[in-house]
Amino acid sequence: MAETPGLMTVLLLHLLMVDAKDFNLTCIVQDDCILPCSFRPTGTVVIHWYKQQIPVHSYYYNKDQFGLQNKHFSGRTCLFNSHIPHGNASLLLRRVKVQDKGRYKCYTSTRKGNQEVFINLEVKAPIQSVMMEMTDDLLTCSSQNIHPVPHVTWATDPPPDHGFTENSTLKITDHKGLYTVESSLRILGNLSHNTYFCSFTSADKTQEWTSSWRNQEDVTQEEGHALSVPCVAPHTVQNFSLTWTFSSSTDPAVILRFDSRTRLVSNQWEGRAELDQNLLLLGNGSLLIHKPDREEHSGTYTCTFSGLQSRHVVQTRVNITEASVGECRTFYKMFLFLSNHRIAVV
Template sequence: MAETHSITIMLLIFSGKLFMADSKGFFPEANVTCIIHDDCILPCSFRPTGTVVIHWYKQQIPVHSYYYNKDQFGLQNKHFSGRTYLFNSHIPHGNASLLLRRVKVQDKGRYKCYTSTRKGNQEIFVNLEVKALIQSVIMEMSDEMVTCSSQNVYPVPQVTWATDPPSAQDALENATIKITDHKGLFTVESTLRILSNHSNYTFFCSFISADKTQVWTVSRKNQESITQEEGHALSIPCIAPQSLQNFSLSWTFTSSSEFTVILRYDSRTRHTFILWEGQAELDQDLLLLGDGSLLLHKPDSEEHSGTYTCTLSGLQSRHIVLTKVNITVASISVDEQSVQRSWWSTAASAAFVLFTIMLALPQCVRQRGTAMEASHRYNGAGLVHKDQNTTALYINRQHGVECNTLQLQFEAQDELSGSVPKTAEDCTVDVPAGTKIEEEEKTVGPPVEGNDGLQSSSLDKDGFGNIEPRLHIP
């Protein structure tokens, strides 16, 4: 319905122009430009006076005929078969315009509208121009050259090149080729060689339509590679070379031939799609200024190393920034290495002490059991001990070296167990089997006078007046 309404408005406009020309006594030729693959109206009007005959020709080729109040297709050329229509309901009002559907390149040319009534004949000429709009421009870039191309365009557009920073014209010499398909549409490809000192430049390629109504501009920059240590925030720059009103932004990631769209943004809806939620984000304030830089919070060496492509698309414009990013494994600082060495040293020491305790503990248990067994055995044999503490003290003195060694071992693991022998009684003495512990008593005889004039007892004493037992080991 909307299409029919627009066609009716166009007919009224064209009819009005033609009637104005007729009132002045001359009929200028009409110039019409139609979009290929779209429908197009070739205007023609006359003064209705009863029955009318209408013939449309392209040069001498019959396009469409109308007489006896109906369409006649007997003489119609095959090229126009099924594609031409008159507005029959408007013919009585003087409208003989032709609707040409699905315009082709071959439809281009000069058409004649012939009308005949009882008051005479009339001829109106219409020059039809056709064009295929530039739909897109694709830019590809390598280390040695950059190529711009566009497909299905008509007529051939003009191609221009520029760089940022600016370059001399002799550095922008390019080769442009055009290829025509079976429909008459062109594929245009222009190639520019990159000079060695221009590898980091921004390259601009513009396709300008023949009627100057369209100017498509694509720019691309291969930025220097970025190397960053994993775990540290990283900003990948992407700034539009010119201000954009309504634009869309996309970030893609390529690694090991895998292509991933990680982010999309539309300035008209302010809607943002982020696949890497929590890992990547944009600065919303800078976006409105044309800065679409991507912020990676904690990049990982395996997941985030690859090629990042930023694409800013506006009305008949596109800006592409390609950046290779290498995320390296985090290095260990000197302080961290010292801490790690200290930790391992402490752990090794603790393990050694624990191992020593594990070896000594069974021996201590056996020693305690043997000492208790010896004590019970000698007590059971009927030996009389005047002072059992004296006997234990003698045994402890005989084995003091071994007890001290064990005590040092227990002190070494003080931090682990919290138990350290406090006295000699905490140590267990290993008394070999068959050892006799006896306390000799000698008959007290008359005092013997020594050299110093003092009397000496025949009993052995320990220096404190206590009788010291003797230990006999067979």
């Protein structure tokens, strides 16, 4: 008995039924990323990947087909061919770009019907570092190669009673879609010895990088007398590295480095300067200089704590003065001078 047209229509619709699914996926710029897709394997299969209407990758006649592939994806896509017979139509997207962001469709067709799976792909370039510099009364905080653009905030310790600064933030995107963000803070009034904090928070709030800067008051010490140049982290730090540098009229030179994970010290001023490692593990990285010399050790000392998503800089100007002569010694020299002068006159 012939089947009715109505029954034939229902059977046809069942065979062509679209099993629509949506997935959200985030990939990292320059990393390789897998866009998942599976189907019910029954013999040969046709696979098409699209971004909106743009052809990304095709597979039929049991092999990859690149004739219609958009050049943006050329050389950056592949399927797991040995797993296709088991129902795996996932796409490997290599060297992810910001421009890869969008809605992807995985279309598969077998003799049992067709299926569509949709992937909403987000792309991000995480914050890798935040650098801070100070020139006169201007602090600059910057980070590069980020996507999407992060949020920047400033703070100071101690908090000011009134408006203390003027700030502005510049956001520039390059041809790859990556942002360089530079935020500047102008210090108003006599607040140059405060600690200033700059924080970069990622758009999805999964990252927060903080950099801080403190210009300490000048330190003056007579040569030959032991000197401690203070440096204390503003908060608890773990798994950090500490670097001390010195500069006078030349480029900064490294004094020493310390790694809290290995507790190893690389000291270029061995015998002249050292750290107290017991205090250091508590966040106190003060530098002890044993016998400072006026010509060799007068200059700017910079202490940098670098930890997980944090960087803290303390800068101190040190003036080493000539050792003063005791009063008795001065009187004795004057006595000898006058005595010799009197003898000469006689």
